[in-house]
Structures are given as C-alpha cells and as structure tokens.
Amino acid sequence: MIELTDIRKVFNAGNPNEFVAVRGASLVIAQNRMTVFKGPSGSGKTTILSLIGCMTRPTSGRITVSGREITSLPERFLTEIRQRTFGFVFQQFHLLKGITVLENVMLPAYPSGQRHLSLREKATGILHLFGLSAKMSSKVEWLSGGEAQRVSISRALINDPAVIIADEPTAHLDSKLSLELMEILGALKREGKTILIASHDPLVSESPFVDLVVSIRDGLLKEVEERK
Amino acid sequence: MSRIDKHRNILDFALSSLLRRKRKNIALVIMYTSLIFILASVIFFTEAIKREACILLENSPEMIVQKTMAGRHDLIPDNYIRSIESIRGVQSVRGRLWGYYYEPTRRANYTLTVPEHFSYGTGYIAIGKGVSRTLEAGKGDLVPFRAYNGSYVSLEVADVMTAESEIISSDLVLLSEPDFREISGAPGGFFTDLGVRVRNAKELPVIADKIRRVLPDTRPILKNEIVKTYETIFDWRGGIVMVILMSAVFAFVILAWDKATGLSSEEKREIGILKGIGWETSDVLWLKFWEGAVVSLTSFFLGVILAYVHVFLASFILFEPVLKGWSVLYPEFRLVPFIDPFQIMTIFFLTVLPYTAATIVPSWRAATIDPDSVMRL
Amino acid sequence: MIFHPAVISLSAGSVLVSSMLLYSSWFGAGILGKWDIRSGSELQLGLERRTYLISTILSYAFGFQLISFFFFIFTAEHLHGLFTGAMCAAGTLNVNQYGYPTIILKMVNFILIGLWLVINYTDNKTFDYPLIKTKYSALLILTPFVLAETILQTAYFLGLRAEVITSCCGSLFSGDSAGVASEIASLPQRPLLIVFYASMTATILSGIVFYNKRRGGVVFSVLSVSVFLISVASLIAFISSYIYELPTHHCPFCVLQREYSYTGYLHYLFLMGGVVSGAGSGVLMPFRKIPSLRDIAPVIQKKLTLISLTFYILFTSLVTYQIVFSGLKLEGY
Numbered sequence: 001m002i003e004l005t006d007i008r009k010v011f012n013a014g015n016p017n018e019f020v021a022v023r024g025a026s027l028v029i030a031q032n033r034m035t036v037f038k039g040p041s042g043s044g045k046t047t048i049l050s051l052i053g054c055m056t057r058p059t060s061g062r063i064t065v066s067g068r069e070i071t072s073l074p075e076r077f078l079t080e081i082r083q084r085t086f087g088f089v090f091q092q093f094h095l096l097k098g099i100t101v102l103e104n105v106m107l108p109a110y111p112s113g114q115r116h117l118s119l120r121e122k123a124t125g126i127l128h129l130f131g132l133s134a135k136m137s138s139k140v141e142w143l144s145g146g147e148a149q150r151v152s153i154s155r156a157l158i159n160d161p162a163v164i165i166a167d168e169p170t171a172h173l174d175s176k177l178s179l180e181l182m183e184i185l186g187a188l189k190r191e192g193k194t195i196l197i198a199s200h201d202p203l204v205s206e207s208p209f210v211d212l213v214v215s216i217r218d219g220l221l222k223e224v225e226e227r228k
Numbered sequence: 229m230s231r232i233d234k235h236r237n238i239l240d241f242a243l244s245s246l247l248r249r250k251r252k253n254i255a256l257v258i259m260y261t262s263l264i265f266i267l268a269s270v271i272f273f274t275e276a277i278k279r280e281a282c283i284l285l286e287n288s289p290e291m292i293v294q295k296t297m298a299g300r301h302d303l304i305p306d307n308y309i310r311s312i313e314s315i316r317g318v319q320s321v322r323g324r325l326w327g328y329y330y331e332p333t334r335r336a337n338y339t340l341t342v343p344e345h346f347s348y349g350t351g352y353i354a355i356g357k358g359v360s361r362t363l364e365a366g367k368g369d370l371v372p373f374r375a376y377n378g379s380y381v382s383l384e385v386a387d388v389m390t391a392e393s394e395i396i397s398s399d400l401v402l403l404s405e406p407d408f409r410e411i412s413g414a415p416g417g418f419f420t421d422l423g424v425r426v427r428n429a430k431e432l433p434v435i436a437d438k439i440r441r442v443l444p445d446t447r448p449i450l451k452n453e454i455v456k457t458y459e460t461i462f463d464w465r466g467g468i469v470m471v472i473l474m475s476a477v478f479a480f481v482i483l484a485w486d487k488a489t490g491l492s493s494e495e496k497r498e499i500g501i502l503k504g505i506g507w508e509t510s511d512v513l514w515l516k517f518w519e520g521a522v523v524s525l526t527s528f529f530l531g532v533i534l535a536y537v538h539v540f541l542a543s544f545i546l547f548e549p550v551l552k553g554w555s556v557l558y559p560e561f562r563l564v565p566f567i568d569p570f571q572i573m574t575i576f577f578l579t580v581l582p583y584t585a586a587t588i589v590p591s592w593r594a595a596t597i598d599p600d601s602v603m604r605l
Numbered sequence: 606m607i608f609h610p611a612v613i614s615l616s617a618g619s620v621l622v623s624s625m626l627l628y629s630s631w632f633g634a635g636i637l638g639k640w641d642i643r644s645g646s647e648l649q650l651g652l653e654r655r656t657y658l659i660s661t662i663l664s665y666a667f668g669f670q671l672i673s674f675f676f677f678i679f680t681a682e683h684l685h686g687l688f689t690g691a692m693c694a695a696g697t698l699n700v701n702q703y704g705y706p707t708i709i710l711k712m713v714n715f716i717l718i719g720l721w722l723v724i725n726y727t728d729n730k731t732f733d734y735p736l737i738k739t740k741y742s743a744l745l746i747l748t749p750f751v752l753a754e755t756i757l758q759t760a761y762f763l764g765l766r767a768e769v770i771t772s773c774c775g776s777l778f779s780g781d782s783a784g785v786a787s788e789i790a791s792l793p794q795r796p797l798l799i800v801f802y803a804s805m806t807a808t809i810l811s812g813i814v815f816y817n818k819r820r821g822g823v824v825f826s827v828l829s830v831s832v833f834l835i836s837v838a839s840l841i842a843f844i845s846s847y848i849y850e851l852p853t854h855h856c857p858f859c860v861l862q863r864e865y866s867y868t869g870y871l872h873y874l875f876l877m878g879g880v881v882s883g884a885g886s887g888v889l890m891p892f893r894k895i896p897s898l899r900d901i902a903p904v905i906q907k908k909l910t911l912i913s914l915t916f917y918i919l920f921t922s923l924v925t926y927q928i929v930f931s932g933l934k935l936e937g938y
Contacts, residue, residue, distance in 0.1 A: 096501060
C-alpha cells in the first residue's frame with residue numbers, strides 16, 4: 001500500500017525557471033487495484049508516478065510504501081526498493097538499441113547479483129508468456145509496435161514487482177493494441193499486482209479493469225472517482 | 229556468490245556497450261595503444277642498452293690507468309707498468325693499445341684494438357659485422373688502412389666476428405701490435421692506457437689513490453664508475469625523452485577526458501534508461517569502471533607487446549637517433565631482450581593511471597544522471 | 606634529480622593523488638556545512654551525488670597508495686647502482702634525510718585511507734548517512750598527510766645526487782651504528798622472538814573471541830596495531846636473518862629481491878592487510894551506539910576481524926616456516 005501525504009515537487013528551485021509540478025497532493029493507493037491518473041499534459045501526472053515509483057524525492061511532504069517512509073532515503077535504498085517493488089513501462093518503451101530482446105528484459109536485474117543463467121531462464125519464461133519466444137534474439141529495432149510494447153512489459157516483470165507503473169502506455173498504439181494492452185494489465189492485476197497508469201486516453205480510463213480514476217490538473221488532485 | 233555474479237553481469241554489459249560504439253572506442257584504443265607503445269619502447273630500450281653496456285664492460289679490467297698531459301689523454305710509457313705492479317694488491321698490469329680510425333670515403337669510425345691474444349698474427353685483422361658491411365669486405369679480402377705518415381697498410385680479413393652483443397663488436401677491428409703501431413704511429417714502449425687487475429675488488433679505491441700518488445700525471449678510472457656513468461646517462465636521456473613525451477601523455481589525458489565527458493545523446497539516453505529501470509549510481513559507476521578497465525588492459529597489452537617487438541625484434545627503428553648519439557656506424561644489432569616487472573609497473577603508472585584519473589569525474593557525471601530524466605526523454 | 610622514468614611517474618602519480626584529495630576536501634568542507642538528510646531539495650540531492658564521487662576518488666587513491674608503496678621501494682632498489690655504497694633499496698633511501706620518512710608516511714597513508722574507506726563503507730550501508738560529518742572531518746585531517754607525503758617524496762627525489770656516498774643496509778641495519786634502524790636490528794633476538802609469538806597469539810585469540818562472542822573489540826584492535834609494529838621490528842631484528850641465513854644481515858628490503866623469491870612482498874602485504882582491517886574494526890567501535898548502525902556495524906566488524914585474522918595467521922605461518930626451515934640457527938644470540 002502506498003500513501004502520499006501533502007506532496008510537493010518543485011523543479012529548479014530558486015532559479016528563474018522554477019516550476020512547481022505537484023502542489024500538495026495526498027492520496028492512498030490500495031493494493032491489487034488498477035488506478036488511472038487522468039489529466040492533460042503538464043498536469044503533473046508523470047511527476048506523481050515518478051514520486052510514487054521512487055524515482056525522485058519530494059521537495060516536501062511524506063511518502064510511505066508498505067508502511068515504510070521513503071521520503072528521505074538515500075538513493076541507493078530508494079533504488080533497492082524500486083527494484084523490488086516497481087516495474088516501469090514507459091511511454092516511449094525505452095528499450096536499448098543494439099542489444100537483443102532477451103538482454104533488454106534481463107537488464108534491470110543485472111545489478112542484483114542473480115546468476116546470468118537463471119536470469120536468462122526467467123526472461124525466456126516471461127517472453128514465452130507473451131508469445132515472443134521467436135523474437136528473443138532479435139534486435140529491438142526490428143520489432144513492431146505491439147511487440148515492443150510486450151517486450152517493455154516483460155522487462156517490467158523481470159524482478160517480480162508488486163506494482164506496475166505505466167506512463168501513457170497507449171500513446172503510440174492503435175485502438176486494437178491499446179485494448180490488448182489493457183487486457184494484459186488486467187490479467188496482471190488478477191495475478192495480484194497493483195497497476196498504476198498515467199494517461200489522457202479515454203480507452204484507458206474507460207476500461208472495465210479500472211478501479212479508481214484520479215483527475216489531475218495543474219499539480220493538484222481535483223477529483224477521485226471510484227469505479228464499481 | 230552474488231557479488232561475483234553482479235560484476236559478471238555488469239562486465240557483460242560493459243563489453244556489449246563498448247562494442248556498440250565501435251568507432252569511438254576503437255579510436256580511443258588506437259590512441260591509448262600508441263601512447264603506451266611509445267613509452268614502453270623508450271623504457272625497454274633504455275634498460276636494454278644499459279644492460280648491453282654492462283655486458284660490454286664485463287671483460288674489461290676493473291681499473292684503467294691513463295696518462296694525462298695538460299688535462300688531455302696522452303700515451304703512457306711502459307715503465308709506469310713496473311711502478312704500478314709494485315703496489316700491494318695489484319695482480320697484473322697490461323698495456324693496452326687501441327684507438328679510432330676514420331675512413332673519409334665512407335665517413336665511418338672504426339675502433340682499432342689490439343686484444344690480449346691475437347691468434348691470426350701480423351698482416352691479418354678480425355672485423356665486426358658493422359665494419360664488414362660498411363667495407364663490403366668478408367673473409368679473405370684485403371683492406372687498406374692509411375697510416376699516420378700517409379702510407380698504406382693492407383691487412384687481410386681473417387674473420388668476421390659474431391659476439392654476444394653486437395654493439396660491442398660491430399665497429400671493432402682487431403689487429404696485431406706491430407700493425408697497430410704501424411698504422412697509428414704509436415712508438416714502441418708506449419701504450420694507449422693500462423689495464424690493471426687487483427686481487428680484492430674492495431681495495432680498488434685505495435689502490436687508485438696510491439697510483440695517483442706514485443704517478444701524479446695519471447688518471448685511474450674504475451669500471452664501476454663507468455657503469456654508473458652509463459646508467460646515469462641512459463637514465464637521464466631516457467628521462468628527458470620521457471619528459472618530452474609527457475606532453476603526449478597530457479594530450480592523451482585531455483583526449484580521454486573529452487571522450488569520457490562527451491557522451492553522445494544516445495549514451496545519455498542509455499544511462500538514463502538504466503537508472504530508470506533500477507540501476508543505482510554505484511552500478512553505473514561499476515559499469516564505467518569495467519569499460520575503462522577493458523579499454524586500458526587491451527591497450528596496455530597491445531602496446532607493450534608491440535613495443536617489445538619494436539625494440540627487440542625491429543631494433544628500435546623509430547628512435548635510434550635520439551638515444552645513440554653521434555655514432556655513424558649504426559649497427560644492425562639485436563638487443564638482448566630483457567623485460568622485468570619494474571618496467572611494466574613504470575609504464576602502467578605513466579599511462580593507465582592518468583587515463584583512469586581522467587575518467588573518474590566524467591564517469592561520475594554520467595552515473596549521476598537523474599533516474600527521473602528517463603520519464604521525460 | 607634523477608630523470609628515471611619511474612621517478613617521473615611516481616612523482617606525477619603522487620601529485621595527482623594529492624590534487625584529487627584536495628578536490629575532495631574542498632567538496633567535503635561544503636558538505637559539512639550544508640548537509641541535511643531530511644531535505645528533498647536539489648542542493649541536498651547534489652550533495653548526495655557528490656559523496657559518490659568522493660568515495661570513488663578515495664577508493665582509487667587507496668589502490669594507488671598500495672601500489673606506490675611497493676613501486677617506490679622497487680624504484681629505490683633499481684636505482685641503488687647509482688649511489689656509492691648502496692647495495693639495495695636501504696642504501697638508496699638513505700641518500701638524503703627524506704627517504705625513510707617518505708616510505709613510512711606511504712605506509713601510514715595507506716592505513717589511514719583504508720580506515721577512511723571502512724568508515725565510508727559503513728556509512729553507506731544504512732539509510733541516514735549517520736557518519737557523514739565524521740567522514741568529511743576525517744578527510745580534512747587525512748589530506749594534509751597525503752600532501753606531506755607528496756612534498757617529502759618530491760624533496761627526496763630532488764635531493765638524489767649521485768655524488769653522495771650512502772650506507773649499505775649492512776651498516777644501516779647492523780648493531781653498531783647509531784639510529785633507529787640499528788636500534789631495532791640489535792634488539793635481543795631470543796626475547797623478541799618470544800614477544801612476537803606471544804603478541805601474535807594474543808591478537809589471534811582476542812580476534813577469535815571478538816568474532817564469536819562480540820566482546821573485546823577494542824582489545825583486539827589495539828593488539829592488531831601493536832602486533833603490526835612488533836612484527837615489523839621482528840622482521841628487521843631476526844626474521845630477515847633467517848631468510849638470508851646470515852646473522853648480521855637485517856635489511857628489510859633485500860628480502861624483496863628475486864633471489865629470495867620476492868617473499869618480502871608477501872610479508873608486507875599480509876601485515877598491511879592485517880593492520881588495516883584490524884584497526885578498521887576498532888575505528889567502528891564508537892559508532893556502534895548510533896541507532897541506524899546498531900545492527901550493521903557489528904557485522905562489518907566481524908568481517909574485518911576475520912580478514913585481519915586471516916592475514917596475520919598467513920603471516921605467522923609463512924614466517925614460522927621460514928624460520929624453521931632456514932639453514933641458520935640463532936641460538937645464543
């Protein structure tokens with residue numbers, strides 16, 4: 001369970017280009033639910049995901065993850081928590097060019113000291129689940145949009161995280177693929193994972209798998225809508 | 229277990245990263261290897277030549293006595309031999325005859341020496357390889373020598389010498405005493421200098437002192453002083469070259485810094501992604517460390533091996549003029565290969581260390597890219 | 606000034622390390638003033654990032670110190686031919702008054718940097734950087750030591766003149782001359798042997814006790830430092846004689862040469878490894894009370910103790926083997 005209390009995030013503080021991305025957000029994110037953060041670009045939803053996912057520290061306020069306060073943890077501990085708890089799916093997929101699909105999927109787990117061989121097995125298993133076994137040794141440049149999307153999710157799953165965070169996952173997908181994506185995320189939710197999505201795509205927010213929709217504007221949480 | 233695996237994984241990725249940016253890394257390795265090659269060549273050569281000098285001096289007497297006149301070297305009369313022989317501790321004294329012979333047509337300097345035992349007798353010479361090459365003369369050929377009075381002395385080549393160290397014998401001409409005196413004009417009863425052998429090496433300075441007192445116009449020279457002088461000169465010369473090459477090291481360090489700092493946008497993106505998917509700053513630092521280690525080790529081995537080949541198999545072609553001085557007769561010699569851990573360490577210190585130091589701060593800058601940045605790429 | 610490439614590289618390397626430490630100290634001073642772990646401001650984040658840089662720099666400096674210690678001796682060894690009277694590194698170091706202080710300071714700095722790294726490692730293991738101020742204050746103290754070493758080494762190299770007649774280790778480390786070296790060399794051998802083995806046994810025992818029962822950490826640490834000093838003295842006073850099989854040969858440097866299988870390197874490596882880890886364990890004692898370190902500090906201390914014990918046991922075994930199988934019998938000395 002993740003709890004945000006009065007979070008504020010300011011970029012370039014003290015400089016002329018100072019920018020307040022999030023101002024005073026408070027929220028509780030329940031386990032095993034799918035939450036969508038809805039809002040226009042620049043509203044701060046990416047920053048909120050970043051804060052929840054331990055990628056950056058809030059300028060003020062408190063964040064607790066599974067009861068442990070992470071607000072002022074040094075980077076190495078934040079990273080450790082992030083590795084264990086969160087899996088990221090980025091808007092641009094952000095797969096590394098020049099290495100194979102399999103290596104891309106194994107990459108997040110490299111520093112954790114697991115044996116190379118067992119990582120390979122794990123990654124192969126995940127890719128098989130997503131029907132990508134044939135593409136394991138391909139370079140990522142040769143993948144179609146849908147395949148890249150699934151590789152991206154596979155990579156997010158290598159460390160067995162409890163929470164999946166997706167930032168505008170449908171931005172580069174057509175409707176068919178978008179619905180497919182939501183199916184996959186729904187299936188992951190059924191397996192017990194918590195899903196957080198930032199999106200302004202109605203296909204996402206209107207999806208039957210969604211439990212909670214949070215509307216954001218100008219760095220503030222405007223509206224919280226429970227579904228079902 | 230897990231720490232080894234962690235590094236194994238990171239090293240794996242480091243290798244693949246290096247290969248992904250072939251052009252930049254190959255250029256770097258070439259520069260790095262060249263630098264190590266040059267420095268290692270100078271170091272190997274200096275050391276090898278020092279050792280050659282020691283081999284050269286192995287068979288020479290522990291002390292040589294020269295007569296001086298007004299500070300210049302003069303011929304020494306043979307009655308001095310008796311005076312020195314009578315000093316306690318002196319085992320034997322031998323008059324030595326040697327000198328230089330300049331051949332104007334080929335502009336070459338030879339060293340004429342009368343050895344202790346010259347088996348071929350009057351009318352014959354034994355010559356070194358360098359002389360043989362310059363004169364285009366082999367066994368059985370007649371070689372004319374212009375004597376001090378303008379006449380010519382023709383001597384037949386009895387042998388072309390091969391010696392342990394070509395540097396010693398290359399420009400040597402061995403001949404008999406009468407022939408030497410005929411060519412040089414050195415009168416009978418006089419020698420170029422005296423070779424003195426003593427019973428106990430520790431007594432050398434004492435005996436040298438005594439000789440100076442008994443024969444005030446002489447100058448005793450101890451072998452170990454010569455060795456020291458050689459060592460100092462070669463160290464000094466090697467060091468001067470080194471100092472000059474420091475500018476090369478400096479330039480290289482700047483290059484290394486530049487390459488490390490100037491991350492392409494692709495590289496920045498990659499590191500951003502790594503940080504985003506869960507790599508910590510120290511993990512990226514280790515990645516950079518391994519990249520640097522692979523580059524350094526590859527260049528180091530390549531550079532040292534190439535230098536070894538250059539110095540010992542190709543006779544240090546590129547650098548001869550600097551370190552050999554005014555000698556006209558360049559012997560086509562092969563230096564006795566010698567390499568020790570000390571030299572390797574010196575090369576390592578001069579090259580790998582500055583490179584590593586130059587990359588510390590840029591690596592750190594790369595490693596501290598904000599993970600948050602990946603969200604905004 | 607001898608222009609040997611090794612001299613140039615040692616000097617350049619030393620200057621490099623000194624500048625790296627100065628750079629680190631300057632930033633360290635900045636951290637001391639403005640550190641605030643609770644703040645999420647960009648300034649704080651910048652400071653945290655800076656600490657990575659300084660850790661990295663100090664780790665490299667540590668590696669350099671170790672190598673340069675041996676390289677310096679190597680160089681002194683190599684240059685001995687240029688100085689009348691010098692037969693090995695001992696003579697070269699004695700050419701002017703800066704030689705021996707330089708080598709001692711190199712050893713000291715190696716140990717000091719090692720201790721700093723122990724504190725740094727511990728600090729990084731927990732989530733609130735409890736030792737940050739300690740660490741950077743320590744860095745401000747460490748830097749002058751390293752600077753002093755660079756200055757001494759430079760003075761030494763500049764003062765190397767071939768005309769100076771120096772002494773051979775035979776006279777430096779013999780019983781007859783004056784000076785610390787011969788004082789050590791002329792220590793009575795039987796009693797010192799007993800002291801050596803006794804103190805080593807005490808150290809190892811106290812280390813085992815500390816490892817298993819977590820008590821007596823300070824005792825172990827103090828013992829590990831004193832046994833280091835006793836071992837160095839023993840090396841000079843009698844152990845080297847056994848290796849040379851010559852009762853009057855006490856030189857601590859000749860043992861680094863090929864004819865003695867380079868065994869000196871093992872001696873020094875083991876001893877330096879032992880003292881750094883032993884002292885490192887001790888240095889953490891006052892920090893055990895800090896709440897965030899309460900669990901982690903003893904674990905680190907245990908590891909360090911184990912490392913220290915391993916090194917000292919290796920040293921003792923090696924030395925005992927060398928004494929027992931030496932052709933020399935030193936009864937009655």
